[in-house]
Amino acid sequence: MSIFRFPILVWLGIGTLIISMGIRQSFGIFMLPISEHFETGREFFSLTIALQNLLFGLFQPFVGMAADRFGAKRVIAGGAIAYALGLYLTSITQASGMLYLSLGVLVGLGLSATSYVVILGAVSKVVPAKHASKAFGFTSAAGSFGMFAVIPGAQSLLTHFDWQGAMQVFAMACFAMLAFSVFMQSTQGGSAKAALEVEREQSLKQALKQAFSHKGYLLIHMGFFVCGFHVMFIATHLPSYLADRGLPANAAAMALAYVGIFNIFGSYFWGLMGDYYNKRHVMSALYLVRTLVIAGFVMLPLTTTSAGIFGAAIGFCWLGTVPLTSGLVRQIFGARYLSTLYGLVFCTHQIGSFLGAWLGGRIYDYTGSYQPIWYSTIALALLAALVHLPINDKPVNQLQAQPA
Amino acid sequence: MFKQSLRAQLARALVMLLLTIAGVQRCEPLMDALAEQAMSSGCHSHDSYPSDRQHHEQHHAHHH
Numbered sequence: 001m002s003i004f005r006f007p008i009l010v011w012l013g014i015g016t017l018i019i020s021m022g023i024r025q026s027f028g029i030f031m032l033p034i035s036e037h038f039e040t041g042r043e044f045f046s047l048t049i050a051l052q053n054l055l056f057g058l059f060q061p062f063v064g065m066a067a068d069r070f071g072a073k074r075v076i077a078g079g080a081i082a083y084a085l086g087l088y089l090t091s092i093t094q095a096s097g098m099l100y101l102s103l104g105v106l107v108g109l110g111l112s113a114t115s116y117v118v119i120l121g122a123v124s125k126v127v128p129a130k131h132a133s134k135a136f137g138f139t140s141a142a143g144s145f146g147m148f149a150v151i152p153g154a155q156s157l158l159t160h161f162d163w164q165g166a167m168q169v170f171a172m173a174c175f176a177m178l179a180f181s182v183f184m185q186s187t188q189g190g191s192a193k194a195a196l197e198v199e200r201e202q203s204l205k206q207a208l209k210q211a212f213s214h215k216g217y218l219l220i221h222m223g224f225f226v227c228g229f230h231v232m233f234i235a236t237h238l239p240s241y242l243a244d245r246g247l248p249a250n251a252a253a254m255a256l257a258y259v260g261i262f263n264i265f266g267s268y269f270w271g272l273m274g275d276y277y278n279k280r281h282v283m284s285a286l287y288l289v290r291t292l293v294i295a296g297f298v299m300l301p302l303t304t305t306s307a308g309i310f311g312a313a314i315g316f317c318w319l320g321t322v323p324l325t326s327g328l329v330r331q332i333f334g335a336r337y338l339s340t341l342y343g344l345v346f347c348t349h350q351i352g353s354f355l356g357a358w359l360g361g362r363i364y365d366y367t368g369s370y371q372p373i374w375y376s377t378i379a380l381a382l383l384a385a386l387v388h389l390p391i392n393d394k395p396v397n398q399l400q401a402q403p404a
Numbered sequence: 405m406f407k408q409s410l411r412a413q414l415a416r417a418l419v420m421l422l423l424t425i426a427g428v429q430r431c432e433p434l435m436d437a438l439a440e441q442a443m444s445s446g447c448h449s450h451d452s453y454p455s456d457r458q459h460h461e462q463h464h465a466h467h468h
Contacts (some may be wrong), residue, residue, distance in 0.1 A: 001408070002408055102453065148435070149439075151437055151438070152433075152437045257428075257435065257438035261421075261424060261428060261438070262421075265417055265420070265421045265424075268417055269414070269417060272413055272414070272417075276410050
């Protein structure tokens with residue numbers, strides 16, 4: 001299926017992801033002006049963003065359940081309002097403590113309701129199962145690509161307005177997500193509709209019980225935990241690691257920029273592979289590539305060039321796990337409760353992210369070296385490659401959609 | 405519209421990737437934006453960065 005034949009909902013979902021994740025990507029540049037305005041130091045803003053990230057993960061299963069029950073359209077609309085309100089309150093408040101509620105809780109909730117879990121859940125209901133992985137990969141890739149367009153825009157806003165004005169422009173941009181949600185029609189025809197009709201008979205409770213008694217679902221959680229651990233450890237500690245090894249600061253910046261560029265194409269590539277080959281095998285291959293890339297980076301001589309090559313290589317298999325993991329959950333459990341089941345898996349990913357960022361620093365402080373944690377990431381990548389092999393990926397409801 | 409074989413799809417993605425890399429390498433402001441964003445989103449512990457950037461921006465403002 002050509003990407004140009006994807007239903008309009010896919011394109012509206014991409015637009016929503018671009019705004020939602022694009023604004024989130026830009027929060028880093030607000031650190032200095034907000035810290036100076038409230039005279040609180042950088043730790044306060046960092047804690048607010050950490051709270052937002054934590055809630056972003058914790059809200060995922062709940063917004064997923066809400067999307068499966070009330071429809072993605074309503075959840076995205078509610079999320080867009082929470083996101084806009086959070087940004088607007090941040091811009092007008094005089095009390096620094098208010099930021100925990102506005103930038104932490106409300107934006108965290110808005111992010112959850114307008115990002116991957118809800119969007120991919122909606123996409124899964126309008127795209128035929130055999131093209132789901134490509135659609136997930138394309139949505140993730142196009143969303144990431146668009147984020148890069150938001151970043152220069154955010155920097156330009158801060159140049160022309162004060163930080164409060166920039167926040168208010170972002171709050172207005174959230175209403176575009178609200179507008180997109182109005183046009184989201186989750187109706188579909190043909191085989192996808194036939195499959196969904198059968199799945200409707202299952203309750204949420206039954207779906208959760210079925211998933212948690214399926215060994216494969218727990219193994220998918222394990223794999224995605226490792227993904228979160230890798231991604232956040234590398235994003236947080238790579239600059240410090242490179243600085244420790246005597247490389248200039250711009251080497252880290254370049255490496256992370258390459259991560260971003262190659263991630264876009266990697267997401268599409270791995271999603272495409274998931275439609276043509278067995279998703280379990282593709283997932284194992286992805287983690288094996290990660291194992292080799294990280295092992296090569298740690299064991300081979302480190303230069304500015306090798307850091308750039310590492311950024312490109314790890315970026316290529318950075319978030320390719322998203323279309324494969326969501327595609328595998330969809331293949332086994334169907335589209336009906338994908339947002340709930342993938343939301344729970346995403347929550348595990350965020351726990352891995354938290355531990356990756358935190359343990360990286362903790363172990364460094366304890367041992368004075370990043371080597372133990374790098375070797376742990378290699379072992380975890382190999383483990384993740386292996387845990388996907390025994391997953392029974394046959395559809396649990398045996399929903400072989402009949403031609404309409 | 406376009407051929408949908410795996411090879412054709414991968415070839416198109418590769419061309420897009422190469423064009424993006426070439427474009428980013430040639431467009432210094434975009435490369436700077438990506439690098440700065442990468443630093444600010446993944447490098448919170450790098451204390452010298454924000455003041456360096458502010459200095460850089462002031463330097464540019466001075467020239468324009």
